[in-house]
Amino acid sequence: MRDGDSSILRPEHPAARPLATLVAEFGLESRGPVEGVEITGITLDSRGVLPGDLFVGLRGAHRHGAALAVAARDAGAVAVLTDAEGAALEEVAASGLPVVVVESPRDALGDISAWVYRTREHAPLMLGVTGTNGKTSVSYLLHGMLTQLGLVAGLSTTAERAIGDLAVTSELTTPEATEIHGLLARMRESEVRAVTLEVSAQALSRRRVDGLVFDVVAFLNLSRDHFDDYADMDEYFEAKLPLFSPDRARRAVVSLDTEWGQRVVDSCHIPVTTISSRDGVAADWNVRVTEETVEYTAFELTGPDGRSVASRVGIIGRHMAANAGLAIVMLVEAGFELEAIGHVLDRDGELIARLPGRVERVSGDRGPVLYVDYGHSPDAFLVTLDAVRHVVPGRLIMVFGADGDRDTGKRGEMGRIASEGADVVIITDYNPRFEEPAGIRAALLEGAASAAHPAEIHEVAQQRDAIRLAVSIAREGDGILWAGPGHEDYIDVQGQKIPFDAREEARQALREAGWE
Ligand SMILES: CC(=O)N[C@H]1[C@@H](OP(=O)(O)OP(=O)(O)OC[C@H]2O[C@@H](n3ccc(=O)[nH]c3=O)[C@H](O)[C@@H]2O)O[C@H](CO)[C@@H](O)[C@@H]1O[C@H](C)C(=O)N[C@@H](C)C(=O)N[C@H](CCC(=O)O)C(=O)O
Numbered sequence: 001m002r003d004g005d006s007s008i009l010r011p012e013h014p015a016a017r018p019l020a021t022l023v024a025e026f027g028l029e030s031r032g033p034v035e036g037v038e039i040t041g042i043t044l045d046s047r048g049v050l051p052g053d054l055f056v057g058l059r060g061a062h063r064h065g066a067a068l069a070v071a072a073r074d075a076g077a078v079a080v081l082t083d084a085e086g087a088a089l090e091e092v093a094a095s096g097l098p099v100v101v102v103e104s105p106r107d108a109l110g111d112i113s114a115w116v117y118r119t120r121e122h123a124p125l126m127l128g129v130t131g132t133n134g135k136t137s138v139s140y141l142l143h144g145m146l147t148q149l150g151l152v153a154g155l156s157t158t159a160e161r162a163i164g165d166l167a168v169t170s171e172l173t174t175p176e177a178t179e180i181h182g183l184l185a186r187m188r189e190s191e192v193r194a195v196t197l198e199v200s201a202q203a204l205s206r207r208r209v210d211g212l213v214f215d216v217v218a219f220l221n222l223s224r225d226h227f228d229d230y231a232d233m234d235e236y237f238e239a240k241l242p243l244f245s246p247d248r249a250r251r252a253v254v255s256l257d258t259e260w261g262q263r264v265v266d267s268c269h270i271p272v273t274t275i276s277s278r279d280g281v282a283a284d285w286n287v288r289v290t291e292e293t294v295e296y297t298a299f300e301l302t303g304p305d306g307r308s309v310a311s312r313v314g315i316i317g318r319h320m321a322a323n324a325g326l327a328i329v330m331l332v333e334a335g336f337e338l339e340a341i342g343h344v345l346d347r348d349g350e351l352i353a354r355l356p357g358r359v360e361r362v363s364g365d366r367g368p369v370l371y372v373d374y375g376h377s378p379d380a381f382l383v384t385l386d387a388v389r390h391v392v393p394g395r396l397i398m399v400f401g402a403d404g405d406r407d408t409g410k411r412g413e414m415g416r417i418a419s420e421g422a423d424v425v426i427i428t429d430y431n432p433r434f435e436e437p438a439g440i441r442a443a444l445l446e447g448a449a450s451a452a453h454p455a456e457i458h459e460v461a462q463q464r465d466a467i468r469l470a471v472s473i474a475r476e477g478d479g480i481l482w483a484g485p486g487h488e489d490y491i492d493v494q495g496q497k498i499p500f501d502a503r504e505e506a507r508q509a510l511r512e513a514g515w516e
């Protein structure tokens with residue numbers, strides 16, 4: 001998981017803070033001597049402990065983290081923070097470390113982590129993005145524009161955490177509070193002025209973004225996903241809402257592209273600006289697509305006072321123009337002049353953003369156009385199929401699978417949408433995790449067959465073989481969309497992460513077919 005802590009960025013020169021002051025300021029119960037104990041960091045994973053850490057023992061689905069207190073001590077932890085259940089564990093006594101007891105550690109974690117790393121002092125501009133689809137994309141677009149505007153920017157997404165040129169691969173979409181505040185402290189060392197953070201519903205439910213106040217948050221859309229975590233759409237929606245409250249954010253930008261946007265506006269207790277990319281939807285800002293090619297999407301964004309910006313983004317799809325428009329409005333709400341943003345976009349010819357594995361073109365000038373994407377929900381399939389359809393004249397071949405051990409109910413719909421939107425579908429494996437892969441494929445196949453006008457349907461278990469079949473079928477002018485693996489560099493099978501890079505595999509398949 002987090003061996004050697006290599007996937008986590010923390011301050012290189014952390015300041016020591018007295019544990020006794022933490023206990024006093026937060027009115028906490030402590031056992032064992034806390035006087036003289038200095039803490040320099042905080043973590044909830046024994047495998048990520050650095051010397052001087054306060055180790056937080058949380059009850060998890062599989063174990064109580066406090067049971068790892070001895071391992072944490074051996075790695076250099078100087079104290080344990082846990083609940084009453086954790087504090088009673090013999091491993092905690094065996095560690096000999098002072099113990100701070102909190103009724104619900106998760107609820108206190110954001111504020112305590114902010115205190116440990118002093119992240120409330122000199123906070124950078126904080127931008128937060130939520131929604132079912134497009135969080136990662138908008139985050140990279142914001143990051144790109146902030147960089148174009150000349151700011152040192154920081155980024156936290158499903159794909160990576162980044163500060164300037166330094167980037168590490170992410171474990172979670174939104175890190176735990178301990179990790180976020182450590183990351184912010186590291187960003188402060190690098191004089192980062194603006195931070196973009198992807199906020200998942202799960203993060204809000206698990207209070208991972210506690211202790212942060214965003215300057216601007218955005219709501220993109222809501223569509224079916226994560227029904228393994230939430231009972232229905234209403235519960236999923238309710239999980240997103242807390243981001244739009246005064247204790248978490250100062251202003252909001254809300255897309256009205258799905259009906260859920262208006263519900264956010266109606267429930268929002270902070271100033272809201274709206275945006276739409278749909279015809280006939282009344283919003284403060286509107287995005288209009290002006291050109292679509294295999295390489296870029298051009299758009300025009302018009303504001304409430306008639307001011308506008310026209311530019312382009314080097315990624316296909318109307319949804320990407322909508323994402324770019326929303327990112328620009330977030331910056332305007334954050335205090336940047338629209339004219340200044342327009343100026344740098346004009347100067348550079350486009351909005352420059354590197355989006356790993358989001359409808360990323362991996363093919364060259366000859367042969368079929370091949371895109372690798374991270375979409376794994378019915379709505380993501382709809383928009384990406386539409387995007388490819390708009391720019392390729394020939395047939396559309398789609399390769400996809402579905403996650404094992406995740407929201408099993410969406411598979412039929414994914415299969416149906418793919419089969420309805422593509423000319424050929426090749427159903428393959430993705431991350432089966434602990435599920436039987438053939439069963440996952442069967443659900444997708446059933447969905448594909450149920451389409452009103454089904455595509456030509458193939459089943460190929462191995463992804464390597466599936467992409468080669470797609471390339472062998474495709475001709476010049478055709479398009480191939482490989483949905484699912486995106487930026488990932490492994491497949492998750494029975495708890496093992498087996499190295500697999502879809503983008504590299506796709507390039508190799510094209511080379512083997514002679515499409516250099
Ligand atoms: C289902 C779920 O939420 N699991 C989270 C949970 O794991 P768990 O309950 O299984 O933990 P556990 O194994 O019982 O361990 C309990 C505690 O002991 C600690 N531990 C464990 C082992 C060890 O050797 N040492 C140690 O200290 C763990 O860090 C943990 O704090 O606690 C862990 C530590 O906080 C999380 O990393 C983990 O998130 C997992 C990886 C996860 O996949 N979460 C998903 C649901 C998620 O949050 N997804 C969203 C959105 C994704 C999207 O938009 O598509 C996200 O933001 O990523």
Ligand SMILES: Nc1ncnc2c1ncn2[C@@H]1O[C@H](COP(=O)(O)OP(=O)(O)OP(=O)(O)O)[C@@H](O)[C@H]1O
Nearest residue numbers: 132133134135136137158319373374375380383384
């Ligand atoms: N505004 C949008 N509306 C609908 N789909 C979108 C939008 N933006 C991106 N997508 C599609 O959604 C999928 C996921 O994109 P992205 O990774 O940006 O979203 P995400 O919200 O970060 O997803 P995840 O939480 O799974 O990481 C891709 O297929 C992408 O093409």
